[in-house]
Amino acid sequence: MAKTEEIILPSDPRAAKLMTVTGWVSRNGRWYGDDERTARYDGSTASECRECGTQCRKGYTMCDACSNKREREKYLALPEVDVPDGYMVCHEETYASDLSELIDELLEDGIFPTSACIYICEPNHAPDFNIYDHLCDVIPSEDDRWKSPKEILEAAVALNKALHEYGRNISWTAGKTRPKASLIAEIVGDREEELLEKEEANS
Ligand SMILES: [Zn+2]
Known part of the structure; x- marks a missing residue:
């Protein structure tokens, strides 16, 4: 004989019971259950640098100083090569078709080229249409x-x-090589000499 299904109405005490649950609620009032880490992140306004432990921008894993240091180390490990003909060079968002031109722009912006990360760019070609x-x-x-x-x-x-x-060389992206440090220093040296000569001529 088939067992008849038990009927339970919403009003039946067996339909539900009141339970008290424990979980993490962030400062913003969001519920995270047992995920304490995410709740703490949600309720925080800043992060800690994983290298030096100082306070940094929320969501960042490193402070600016540590991240600059890390970039510089990676940069110095890149091979130094001659800038190929027709290639762009860049520093952050500044791009130039010529190393001297980029160095002039950096000097104008008060950035010292010999300690900046100047990359030789790689061209981006138009992708095929499928x-x-x-x-x-x-x-x-x-x-x-x-x-x-x-x-x-x-x-x-x-x-x-x-x-x-x-569709070749449509744009450029910082690549995995850098101009020779000696060449950068030489161009900077020339600019310093030019400045001195100008100052002397003006005095
Ligand atoms: Zn740091």
């Missing part, structure tokens, strides 16, 4: 008989040809 990625949301998923019309395929081939031909 017609199937482009159409993936509208191609009937169950229907593998679907073929892109010849005209669209030909246009995609033509677009890719143009991207290869004209």
Whole structure:
């Protein structure tokens, strides 16, 4: 004989019971259950530097001083090479097509080039256009008989040809090599000499 299902109405004391639960609530009033770490993070206004333990911006793992030191160490470990013809160089958001030009800009901004991280950039090329990625949301998923019309395929081939031909060096990103430190020092030395000469001429 099949067991008849027990009927429990919402008013039945067995339908639910009142329980007291313990958990972490952040300063902002958000509930985190047993996740004390995230609750503490949510309720905090600053973070601690993992290197030196001083206070740093919330969400950052390092203070500015430690992060600059770390970048400098990584930078000095990069190979020093000649800047290839036609390549850009950069320091943070400042880009130039010529090392002397970049150094002049840094000096104007009061940044000392011999202790700054100047990178040789790598070019970014236009990526290929993939017609199937482009159409993936509208191609009937169950229907593998679907073929892109010849005209669209030909246009995609033509677009890719143009991207290869004209889409090179569209932009630049800091690469994994640096200009020779001796060359940077030499350019800075020249600028200092020029300044001295100007001062002497003016006096
Ligand atoms: Zn630090």
